[in-house]
Amino acid sequence: xxxxxxxxxxxxxxxxxxxxxxxxxxxxxxxxxxxxxxxxxxxxxxxxxxxxxxxxxxxxxxxxxxxxxxxxxxxxxxxxxxxxxxxxxxxxxxxxxxxxxxxxxxxxxxxxxxxxxxxxxxxxxxxxxxxxxxxxxxxxxxxxxxxxxxxxxxxxxxxxxxxxxxxxxxxxxxxxxxxxxxxxxxxxxxxxxxxxxxxxxxxxxxxxxxxxxxxxxxxxxxxxxxxxxxxxxxxxxxxxxxxxxxxxxxxxxxxxxxxxxxxxxxxxxxxxxxxxxxxxxxxxxxxxxxxxxxxxxxxxxxxxxxxxxxxxxxxxxxxxxxxxxxxxxxxxxxxxxxxxxxxxxxxxxxxxxxxxxxxxxxxxxxxxxxxxxxxxxxxxxxxxxxxxxxxxxxxxxxxxxxxxxxxxxxxxxxxxxxxxxxxxxxxxxxxxxxxxxxxxxxxxxxxxxxxxxxxxxxxxxxxxxxxxxxxxxxxxxxxxxxxxxxxxxxxxxxxxxxxxxxxxxxxxxxxxxxxxxxxxxxxxxxxxxxxxxxxxxxxxxxxxxxxxxxxxx
Amino acid sequence: xxxxxxxxxxxxxxxxxxxxxxxxxxxxxxxxxxxxxxxxxxxxxxxxxxxxxxxxxxxxxxxxxxxxxxxxxxxxxxxxxxxxxxxxxxxxxxxxxxxxxxxxxxxxxxxxxxxxxxxxxxxxxxxxxxxxxxxxxxxxxxxxxxxxxxxxxxxxxxxxxxxxxxxxxxxxxxxxxxxxxxxxxxxxxxxxxxxxxxxxxxxxxxxxxxxxxxxxxxxxxxxxxxxxxxxxxxxxxxxxxxxxxxxxxxxxxxxxxxxxxxxxxxxxxxxxxxxxxx
Numbered sequence: 169x170x171x172x173x174x175x176x177x178x179x180x181x182x183x184x185x186x187x188x189x190x191x192x193x194x195x196x197x198x199x200x201x202x203x204x205x206x207x208x209x210x211x212x213x214x215x216x217x218x219x220x221x222x223x224x225x226x227x228x229x230x231x232x233x234x235x236x237x238x239x240x241x242x243x244x245x246x247x248x249x250x251x252x253x254x255x256x257x258x259x260x261x262x263x264x265x266x267x268x269x270x271x272x273x274x275x276x277x278x279x280x281x282x283x284x285x286x287x288x289x290x291x292x293x294x295x296x297x298x299x300x301x302x303x304x305x306x307x308x309x310x311x312x313x314x315x316x317x318x319x320x321x322x323x324x325x326x327x328x329x330x331x332x333x334x335x336x337x338x339x340x341x342x343x344x345x346x347x348x349x350x351x352x353x354x355x356x357x358x359x360x361x362x363x364x365x366x367x368x369x370x371x372x373x374x375x376x377x378x379x380x381x382x383x384x385x386x387x388x389x390x391x392x393x394x395x396x397x398x399x400x401x402x403x404x405x406x407x408x409x410x411x412x413x414x415x416x417x418x419x420x421x422x423x424x425x426x427x428x429x430x431x432x433x434x435x436x437x438x439x440x441x442x443x444x445x446x447x448x449x450x451x452x453x454x455x456x457x458x459x460x461x462x463x464x465x466x467x468x469x470x471x472x473x474x475x476x477x478x479x480x481x482x483x484x485x486x487x488x489x490x491x492x493x494x495x496x497x498x499x500x501x502x503x504x505x506x507x508x509x510x511x512x513x514x515x516x517x518x519x520x521x522x523x524x525x526x527x528x529x530x531x532x533x534x535x536x537x538x539x540x541x542x543x544x545x546x547x548x549x550x551x552x553x554x555x556x557x558x559x560x561x562x563x564x565x566x567x568x569x570x571x572x573x574x575x576x577x578x579x580x581x582x583x584x585x586x587x588x589x590x591x592x593x594x595x596x597x598x599x600x601x602x603x604x605x606x607x608x609x610x611x612x613x614x615x616x617x618x619x620x621x622x623x624x625x626x627x628x629x630x631x632x633x634x635x636x637x638x639x640x641x642x643x644x645x646x647x648x649x650x651x652x653x654x655x656x657x658x659x660x661x662x663x664x665x666x667x668x669x670x671x672x673x674x675x676x677x678x679x680x681x682x683x684x685x686x687x688x689x690x691x692x693x694x695x696x697x698x699x700x701x702x703x704x705x706x707x708x709x710x711x712x713x714x715x716x717x718x719x720x721x
Numbered sequence: 722x723x724x725x726x727x728x729x730x731x732x733x734x735x736x737x738x739x740x741x742x743x744x745x746x747x748x749x750x751x752x753x754x755x756x757x758x759x760x761x762x763x764x765x766x767x768x769x770x771x772x773x774x775x776x777x778x779x780x781x782x783x784x785x786x787x788x789x790x791x792x793x794x795x796x797x798x799x800x801x802x803x804x805x806x807x808x809x810x811x812x813x814x815x816x817x818x819x820x821x822x823x824x825x826x827x828x829x830x831x832x833x834x835x836x837x838x839x840x841x842x843x844x845x846x847x848x849x850x851x852x853x854x855x856x857x858x859x860x861x862x863x864x865x866x867x868x869x870x871x872x873x874x875x876x877x878x879x880x881x882x883x884x885x886x887x888x889x890x891x892x893x894x895x896x897x898x899x900x901x902x903x904x905x906x907x908x909x910x911x912x913x914x915x916x917x918x919x920x921x922x923x924x925x926x927x928x929x930x931x932x933x934x935x936x937x938x939x940x941x942x943x944x945x946x947x948x949x950x951x952x953x954x955x956x957x958x959x960x961x962x963x964x965x966x967x968x969x970x971x972x973x974x975x976x977x978x979x980x981x982x983x984x985x986x987x988x989x990x991x992x993x994x995x996x997x998x999x
Contacts, residue, residue: 355997365993371986373979374801396992400800400970400979404793405826412790412823416766416797419784420805422980424797442787534993539986566805567761571727572782576769584729584777585785 171643172226174202174347175234178296179220179251180243182213185293189241190221192297192318194356194527196304197225201350203529207233207522207706212381212465218246227350231493231528232639235708238345239303241296243278243289260341262299274340281332285325294319298330298337305343308334355530359523359632360385362497362530363427363453368393369537370502371509373422374400376410381465382521383427383455407432411439415448419574421565423505423540427453430472431462437479440514444484446574447553447561447599449508449542451501453517455524458704467704468521470631470677473686476516477657483596485603487515488657492617492634495532497523500654502537503613509540510609511602512560518656520677522706523632545570551581555594559601607658615660621647625671625720628693630656630683636707637675637716644713646720648673656686664691673719674698675712725750729777736926738918741892742839743775748895749902750781756907758806763906764798765808766791768815771846771920772839775810789819792827795834796969802980803970806906807834814844817853817873828884828911830969835905835912838875841920849923876950876961879913880943886912887946887962889955891933892919893926897958904960910968917956932956939963 174197178189187208194204202225210219222233236256242248245267252271255261265275276299282291294315301311311334312327319326357365364386367375377387387403394401400417404410407428414424428436433454443450454476458469476488487507491497501517508515545562550570554561561581564572573583578595580586586595617634626649629637634652641647651667653660664687672695676683679702687693697719701707725747733739754760765783767773768791776785786794795809816824816838827834843861844850850861851868854875858867879887886908890898898916905912917933919926936959940946946962984992 357997365996368989369986369993371983371989373983374797376797393996394974397989398974398977398979398982398984400974402800402973404796405822408790409793409796409823409826412786412793413797413800415786416784416794417801418797419764419794420798420802420980422801424801438787439790442790446784530997532997534990534997537990566764566782566802567759568782569761570782571780573776573785574783575776575785576787577785582727583785584727585774 172228173224173230173234174226174345175222175224175237175256176300177220177222177237177240177251177254178293179218179240179247180292181216182210182219183215184243184289185291186219187221189293189296190223191527192314193223193300195318196300196314197223197347198356198529199353200347201352202227202347203230203350203354204356205230205233205526205528207526210466218250220247220251225347227348230639231635232707232709234710236710239300239341241299243292260303260344262337274337276333276336282329285329287322287325291326291329294326294330295333298333299341302334302337303341303343303345305346356527357494357530358385358525358527359494359497359519360525361389362494363501363517363519364389364393366498366501366537367425367451367505368397368399369498369534370505371423371540372399372425372505374402374414374417374424376402376404376414376417376424376426378404378407378410378428378432380429380432382457382524383429383453385525386427386453407435408439411436411452414450415439415443415446418448418450423509425451425453425505427455429455429457430459430475433472433475433479440486441480441482441484442576443514444480444482445576445578447512448514448574449512451505451508451515451517453519456518456520458702464704466521468677468706469702469704470520470633471679471682471702473518473656473678473682476518477686479516480514484599485511485513485606486657487511487513487606488518489655490518490631491523492631492652492654494523494528494530496654498532499536502539505540506538509542510560511606512542512563513602518631520632526632552583553579553581553595553598555581555598558605559598560605603658610655610658610660611662615653615655616663617652617654618663619650621649623648623720625649625673626651626667627716628672628674628683628687629676633675633677633707636709636712639709640707640712640716643709644717646713646716648720659686659690661691664693668692669694671696677701725780727778727780731778733771733774734921736921737771738841738892738920739771739775739839741895741898742837742916742918743778745895745898745902746779748899749906752899752903753906758906762804763806763808765810766794766798767810768812768820770812770815770844771841772810772812772815789815790823792816792820792823792836796827796830796832799832799834800970800973800979803833803978804981808906809834809836811836811838813838813840813842813854814852817875821853825882828879828882828913831883831885831910831966833910833968833970835908835914837902838913838915839918840875840915841918841924842872843920843923845920845923874950875915877947880947880950880962883911884913885910885964885966886960887950888913888960889915889917889958891917891929891958893929894933894958901960908963910966929956933958935959936961
């Protein structure tokens with residue numbers, strides 16, 4: 169075992185229940201009071217290929233999976249060969265003895281055993297759960313209960329299959345990994361679920377989306393919850409439609425959100441610009457995957473930061489922030505929804521596949537979420553773009569006896585198109601005043617997460633890379649100061665001032681170092697070195713701690 | 722700001738067909754009010770082009786959107802607050818060029834909204850290029866040797882993709898246009914009106930006046946409507962099709978209004994806790 173962490177890996181073909189087995193394992197650990205972090209690695213296909221799920225568990229806070237696993241269940245030869253070097257000291261490999269021999273590990277005839285049931289290889293995942301149950305010393309009754317709860321379809325066959333696998337693996341690994349119990353059970357959620365729930369808590373009324381990994385699961389989760397929360401959740405014909413529907417919906421006063429990844433976001437940018445000039449409160453979730461173009465759809469990267477910072481033509485205020493943890497994803501989504509309504513401008517919640525699709529146990533204060541509330545018109549003649557002192561014009565929504573005009577052309581205060589030189593400049597000034605107001609507001613908010621350490625070096629990371637860094641430092645027993653800017657636009661330079669000329673290292677998932685450039689250009693922070701990873705995979709804590717140690721020397 | 726007009730300076734060319742649409746719409750609103758539709762419930766969107774200038778001139782609430790995207794704005798409005806009556810103005814370049822997919826999908830969904838398609842068969846504001854409804858041979862700055870593309874038939878197209886009220890009117894027949902607007906805006910479903918509208922620098926009124934005729938009988942079935950849409954020449958005015966079909970927002974969430982019936986913060990928090998903590 170790696171320190172105090174137990175890691176379970178299950179690998180096989182798409183369709184064999186790999187991810188489900190991972191999530192059942194995570195629920196088993198959390199029911200024991202353990203904290204878990206689950207990462208699913210899957211290919212862009214429906215059936216076949218090679219997928220794996222890794223679940224790391226510990227009695228302390230854990231913020232990353234570990235690639236070195238203690239128990240590895242491989243449904244096929246390909247999985248076994250792929251993960252042969254991913255075994256931790258003292259770890260056990262389970263392989264499919266119908267497909268291969270001569271593996272140092274425990275062979276299970278998955279294929280011939282599953283052949284006895286109508287669901288065949290669709291049952292492999294249940295087999296993985298049975299192996300885990302035996303390895304962590306579960307009695308059969310405990311295992312059967314878990315399977316009943318987690319696999320509602322074909323319960324009888326599943327239990328029969330699990331019991332036979334349990335008996336086969338008993339000799340090899342029964343009770344090999346007895347895990348200690350933690351203090352209490354915690355809920356497990358994915359980053360996208362945290363984002364969705366945060367949006368709902370913050371006042372979401374309408375969500376528009378077009379399927380694109382890794383943002384699709386927001387659309388799916390919200391569509392499933394639409395009736396429960398009285399939301400309108402729409403799968404539209406394109407991201408162009410998505411953003412423009414959301415803007416139309418915001419015009420009526422509905423708190424609206426959209427979600428996508430880089431390619432879809434590229435299509436949305438004309439709408440982001442429209443939101444800029446019409447002063448539409450709109451929140452966009454941009455979950456990054458490796459680009460350019462189609463890139464690598466089901467993997468992770470942080471290379472759309474620069475794009476997000478300047479998304480949409482023209483001068484206007486964009487609010488961009490990135491959550492470091494699942495809990496923060498919940499709070500921040502509600503906070504951004506509030507901010508875009510306070511300041512009537514587009515906002516982007518920047519995240520990555522790694523946060524969107526990983527799941528973990530959370531410690532969360534649901535009541536802490538903000539509630540989106542705009543400044544409202546207080547009666548009298550209405551002017552949509554009233555030149556207020558802070559640039560924020562009061563809002564009013566139809567139906568109203570007053571006429572409310574939102575305009576994509578440059579406009580006067582009432583909202584009618586203008587080409588008047590004085591008015592054009594005045595409206596630019598009005599909108600630009602909002603930046604000043606926003607910065608003043610943010611100065612009283614929690615915008616940068618700083619964890620003070622004892623070393624003289626500071627590590628900068630944003631988004632889910634923050635979680636990888638935390639785990640790497642725990643593994644490597646290092647304690648530099650960690651600086652995680654939650655807000656990226658406007659960048660809270662008032663919080664970063666002190667670090668300018670100190671010894672600074674950046675850790676990010678971009679091949680050109682976009683975050684490094686932002687810190688340097690906007691906050692004048694001198695960066696000694698950047699640790700980059702851009703192979704689509706998230707950092708592994710062991711590998712990352714080695715790199716950090718090298719740089720710290 | 723009487724008479725539904727704003728203070729905005731009108732910059733359509735003298736004699737533009739858009740004036741007819743502007744007048745007919747201002748005539749239609751009081752008629753709709755007589756029928757119980759409240760003026761404040763009417764919201765509009767427009768795309769970009771000569772048609773869209775009507776947004777500045779009409780003293781109604783709405784959103785002046787991007788080129789081609791206005792029907793999506795309208796869909797978003799209707800989905801968020803289905804109590805609103807939504808009108809979207811579009812040119813033929815705007816709605817059948819840049820925004821074709823959005824127009825088709827709004828009809829496919831039978832969104833309860835009215836699309837007024839200002840058909841001048843030319844990109845007028847951008848100096849006369851050929852448009853999706855321009856006749857073959859149109860010589861514009863982008864097609865100096867004449868357009869060789871066949872124009873869409875907007876009526877059969879909309880019929881095919883699911884619009885449930887389809888009509889053609891003419892900016893020179895204001896009384897007829899007014900009546901059609903009143904019917905279209907009252908229609909429960911996606912209503913589409915193609916309005917023939919001369920852009921005078923490019924087409925003369927006489928080109929239209931001499932060809933205009935009216936449908937003798939309104940088609941009753943879908944097949945009759947399709948036949949009329951395909952066989953009658955493109956200056957034939959009238960209602961080609963009307964049908965009752967389920968509208969989008971009812972399919973999406975039944976009888977509900979996401980905005981006026983939104984859950985309070987505490988109701989949401991309670992439900993979220995139920996999801997997470999059982």
